[in-house]
Amino acid sequence: MATINSNFLKLKAGYLFPEIARRVKAYTEANPDKAARIIRCGIGDVTEPLPAAVREAMHVAVDEQGDRATFKGYGPEQGYEFLRQAIVDNQFANLGISADEVFISDGSKCDTGNILDIFGKGNVIAITDPVYPVYVDTNVMAGNTGDADENGAYEGLLYLPCNAENEFVAGVPSEKADLIYLCFPNNPTGAVATRAQLTEWVAYAKKNDAIILFDAAYEAFIQDPEVPHSIYEIEGALDCAIEFRSFSKNGGFTGVRCAYVVIPKSVTGRSDDGTPIPIHQLWSRRHSTKFNGASYPVQKGAAAVFSEEGKKQVSSLINHYMGNAKLLREASIALGLKVFGGVNAPYVWVSCPQGVSSWQMFDKMLQEAQVVITPGSGFGSAGEGYFRISAFNTRENVVEVCRRLKEQMA
Ligand SMILES: *Cc1c(COP(=O)(O)O)cnc(C)c1O
Numbered sequence: 001m002a003t004i005n006s007n008f009l010k011l012k013a014g015y016l017f018p019e020i021a022r023r024v025k026a027y028t029e030a031n032p033d034k035a036a037r038i039i040r041c042g043i044g045d046v047t048e049p050l051p052a053a054v055r056e057a058m059h060v061a062v063d064e065q066g067d068r069a070t071f072k073g074y075g076p077e078q079g080y081e082f083l084r085q086a087i088v089d090n091q092f093a094n095l096g097i098s099a100d101e102v103f104i105s106d107g108s109k110c111d112t113g114n115i116l117d118i119f120g121k122g123n124v125i126a127i128t129d130p131v132y133p134v135y136v137d138t139n140v141m142a143g144n145t146g147d148a149d150e151n152g153a154y155e156g157l158l159y160l161p162c163n164a165e166n167e168f169v170a171g172v173p174s175e176k177a178d179l180i181y182l183c184f185p186n187n188p189t190g191a192v193a194t195r196a197q198l199t200e201w202v203a204y205a206k207k208n209d210a211i212i213l214f215d216a217a218y219e220a221f222i223q224d225p226e227v228p229h230s231i232y233e234i235e236g237a238l239d240c241a242i243e244f245r246s247f248s249k250n251g252g253f254t255g256v257r258c259a260y261v262v263i264p265k266s267v268t269g270r271s272d273d274g275t276p277i278p279i280h281q282l283w284s285r286r287h288s289t290k291f292n293g294a295s296y297p298v299q300k301g302a303a304a305v306f307s308e309e310g311k312k313q314v315s316s317l318i319n320h321y322m323g324n325a326k327l328l329r330e331a332s333i334a335l336g337l338k339v340f341g342g343v344n345a346p347y348v349w350v351s352c353p354q355g356v357s358s359w360q361m362f363d364k365m366l367q368e369a370q371v372v373i374t375p376g377s378g379f380g381s382a383g384e385g386y387f388r389i390s391a392f393n394t395r396e397n398v399v400e401v402c403r404r405l406k407e408q409m410a
Contacts, residue, residue, distance in 0.1 A: 016378035051313035058302035059296035079104025108246035113138035126177035130379030185213035190341015205240035220250035325391035331402035
């Protein structure tokens with residue numbers, strides 16, 4: 001019999017979103033008359049249709065594929081030059097990044113998981129709590145952890161607690177870490193790191209020869225002009241950080257699939273004998289061996305995000321979601337709850353009323369208001385006592401959710 005990767009057996013079975021689905025299903029089966037009233041503010045998926053500029057570019061690309069003269073088979077594994085250059089010009093101008101340091105993929109979820117292929121054993125891995133669960137689970141699968149304890153915390157990971165005191169931005173630890181996952185604007189808390197805070201992280205990484213894995217999937221939602229959009233706005237980051245970006249949340253590509261990772265050639269790890277090796281070279285090898293490139297029509301669609309029309313359309317999508325976030329924030333504040341996020345991110349992170357747990361709040365919102373939220377404890381034990389409301393919704397639904405929240409309070 002074939003042996004299996006037993007690390008998978010360490011993964012906790014009751015994953016957050018299946019458990020939410022199970023509870024919603026149980027509720028609707030018991031209360032069929034309420035089923036139509038349910039509004040989902042849970043999963044972080046976009047709701048608004050793909051921008052016209054993107055669709056037009058994809059239509060053209062599909063037609064090119066239908067003509068022998070313009071048909072394209074396999075493209076460059078790293079992504080087409082037209083897209084990599086458009087990314088550099090529009091997202092990283094004057095930050096010292098070149099197009100051959102950008103790798104196009106079919107999603108940041110895969111990128112943040114796959115990146116572990118190129119790192120060795122024995123790294124100290126720092127992860128914030130609460131956290132996007134992908135970072136944790138992919139480290140478990142890769143064998144970088146021991147077992148989970150009763151709170152779901154894995155042995156061997158260095159957890160960086162985020163809470164109301166640090167406004168959900170982890171400070172640098174006193175311990176030495178080798179790999180650090182940072183996500184700003186943050187999912188699930190909506191927190192953003194200031195320039196000063198990111199400067200501390202870059203200084204820490206340089207001092208400890210660590211690498212920062214910077215997830216900027218929500219960069220486009222930043223409203224405050226003082227908040228950095230990229231880790232490369234911080235001096236020294238070209239030596240110690242890689243950055244993940246995605247078209248999922250700004251361009252509405254969750255169903256289209258396109259993302260990229262930026263790996264400056266100056267970022268190094270060390271080989272077994274201590275020689276510094278550029279990780280760019282390893283990722284390039286990995287990417288071209290295990291990936292055959294994102295689809296051509298998709299890359300054409302992604303490039304259209306940076307056209308004049310595309311930029312306007314994306315900006316109106318962002319304004320729509322951030323308008324939702326503002327309404328949800330105000331409604332939660334009016335309930336007398338302590339509210340974080342929702343200002344530079346499409347997530348509002350709310351403290352449950354005194355003595356109410358995250359899952360109790362989930363059940364209460366489902367049963368009394370038919371609103372599905374995400375329990376904070378599902379993102380890590382430091383998320384207990386909080387819940388996340390997603391601003392990814394129609395305006396109509398958001399207005400109705402706010403109305404129901406007010407009604408509950410009355
Ligand atoms: C949505 C999201 C992404 C993007 O994932 P894709 O696979 O590109 O859709 C990346 N990181 C975080 C934290 C996210 O919430």
